[in-house]
Amino acid sequence: MGTEIDNKLHSKDIKPTAMRQLVLQVLTEQKTAISLPELERKFEKADKATLYRTLKTFEKHKLIHSIDDGSGTVKYALCQDTCECQPEDLHVHFLCAKCNQTFCLNDFPIPQINLPSSFSLESVNMVVKGVCSNCMI
Amino acid sequence: MGTEIDNKLHSKDIKPTAMRQLVLQVLTEQKTAISLPELERKFEKADKATLYRTLKTFEKHKLIHSIDDGSGTVKYALCQDTCECQPEDLHVHFLCAKCNQTFCLNDFPIPQINLPSSFSLESVNMVVKGVCSNCMI
DNA sequence: GTTCTTGCAAAATATTTGCAAGACG
């Protein structure tokens, strides 16, 4: 299996343990962002803390980014290959009010805001809530 | 005391109980958004659940709005007088990474996003993270 | 061996609800 998976881990300087391969596999197959509790349900056997730390490791190495979409649970999604998690890499997220799924709108960069000079800017989180195409049927 | 406080409650169709007067007083004096745990600390004697329900009541009547700034705790701040919590009323929020305080940037409306037509839009949350003027000194 | 990772347990925090007593009209 995962030559690609291993390459990806390697390219982000993450040691390819079995657990990490499996989690990255799931994240890769996943079209929408996923929360820790959801991930737990996909791995009935794996420990919560292990999954938690796996996600944290991935996040620290910029393999995934976290999204607080206001649903009460933080979700995670794969970064784009070129992503450095800098402001210019940030994109809009979409939370479906019906199915509670969160989508990365990678083609929608976050518009710039000209803050008062008394504020310095590090990052921006922008979440659009609405109804996704699947739920509109 | 609170003729103004009472007026405000009355104008939003909220019965002016003692608890609500006190909470609104605190929210009015507050320059930044406040979370439930923070509010609890301001009212050592009051019950968590009561404060919680007070905030929910205020929110439902559009006296305050909730802000999920990604800090892990939802915060609340007074609405503008004219606010109907509609998309056009929404403003940018600023979270200071140092002091963890959240500011309503009432003069900064959230820029419009042209979503793909497969998504319907209900509301938008935009939080800018950085360092506030107090912490920049 | 040494370092990193994992599993189990449990703590810490935040949010939310049930229910009975009380306040208020």
Next chain:
DNA sequence: CGTCTTGCAAATATTTTGCAAGAAC
């Protein structure tokens, strides 16, 4: 009385840490 509000208790959910056993090198 009847409705709304409050206080206490407890459930739920999520996130996070401590620690010892195990794996990897």
